[in-house]
Amino acid sequence: MPILGTVASQFSGKSFSSFESIATVTVTSATSTISFTSIPATYTHLQIRFIGRSSYNTTGQDNLVINFNSNTGSNYAEHYVAGNGTGTDSGAQSSITSIPLRECLIRDGNTSSMFSAGIIDILDYASTNKNKTVRALFGNDRNGAGYVALGSGLFFATPAAITTIAFTVESSRNFVQYSQFALYGIKGA
Amino acid sequence: MSEAPTKVVVDCSTGETQIIPLTAEEITEREAMAVAYAAEKAAEAEAKAAADALKASARAKLIAGTPLTEAEAAVLVI
Numbered sequence: 001m002p003i004l005g006t007v008a009s010q011f012s013g014k015s016f017s018s019f020e021s022i023a024t025v026t027v028t029s030a031t032s033t034i035s036f037t038s039i040p041a042t043y044t045h046l047q048i049r050f051i052g053r054s055s056y057n058t059t060g061q062d063n064l065v066i067n068f069n070s071n072t073g074s075n076y077a078e079h080y081v082a083g084n085g086t087g088t089d090s091g092a093q094s095s096i097t098s099i100p101l102r103e104c105l106i107r108d109g110n111t112s113s114m115f116s117a118g119i120i121d122i123l124d125y126a127s128t129n130k131n132k133t134v135r136a137l138f139g140n141d142r143n144g145a146g147y148v149a150l151g152s153g154l155f156f157a158t159p160a161a162i163t164t165i166a167f168t169v170e171s172s173r174n175f176v177q178y179s180q181f182a183l184y185g186i187k188g189a
Numbered sequence: 190m191s192e193a194p195t196k197v198v199v200d201c202s203t204g205e206t207q208i209i210p211l212t213a214e215e216i217t218e219r220e221a222m223a224v225a226y227a228a229e230k231a232a233e234a235e236a237k238a239a240a241d242a243l244k245a246s247a248r249a250k251l252i253a254g255t256p257l258t259e260a261e262a263a264v265l266v267i
Contacts, residue, residue: 023199025206030194032211032219038202056223171230172222174194183201 019047024182030055030174035166036183041126043185046162048122051115052179054105054169061116061140061147063170064104068132068155068162072097075157082149099134099153100170106140108176115179116140122162131156194219240264 020043025034039046054062067076074095080102081090091102106116118138124130132155139148155162167181193216198207211219247261257265 022201023204023206025197025199027197028208031197031208032194032215033196035196035198036201037198038200040201171226172219183199 018187020185020187022046022183022185024180027175027177027179029177031179032172032174033166033168034175034181035164036181037164039125039163039165039183040185041161041163043126043187044124045186046122046125046165047184047186048120048165048181049118049184050120050167050179050181051117052105052181053115053176054107054171055174055176056107056109056169056171058107058109060107060109061103062105062107062173063100063102064118064138065168065170066099066101066120066134066153067097067166067168069157069160069164070166071155071157073157075155077154077156078151080149080151082147084145084147099151099155101136101138101151102149103147104138104149105169105175106142107173110142114140114142122165125162127159128161129159131159132162 022039023036025036027034050064052064056062074097076096076099077092077094078096078099079090079092082088082102093100101118101120104116104118106114116138117140118136120134120136120138123133123135125132134151134153134155136151136153137149138151140146165183167175169175193210195208195210198209199205200207243261243264247257247265250257250261251265
């Protein structure tokens, strides 16, 4: 069947997936900032899947902070709705200097080896005509306590494409070992 | 995890990952920010506890039919 071999060779090395891994960072020692730079504009949307834990040695949770294109001006907004099993919470902020994912990261004073998890979508990130919209679903379960939230964010500094994404911990602590951030590109509409 | 913190930078165009130790100045700045953050959160928690106590007092007075202070009334009436 040489014709099949010819056809197969034409597709060798090409990806047929609409969901591709761009880069993954797994923290090996205390890390203050995780940055993805020079993100190619060849996808329609971006998605980040993460697990994380803050080094803040107390109970509770820290915000995960997102900045785009190294911009720290008051060019962001956010909304969230959340629940912890006994109560609900919601809120919003406008003209802030980053997008915070509220109470997103388990602090290091909680039971060891437990991590928060989440998925962040950055829609139409390569557009040069639109402000950028973010949605995120995240939470944690600590066997008796927990938290789950849905967040949205807006970056309206300029309609320029997003080429850099930076993650930090709001309390100026670090991401602990085994925290992981994986960046994916989504093709298609 | 006792070593100096780092920052991780991934160049998505090349796949290169750099693990860059923070400078002494960056570490000092972050330590100051962490202290400020803890103080801010403590103040927020204190304010919330005071507001909760005011609400509880106002509710108790309403049930007992005793006069509320202006602050207690304010916390109940929007």
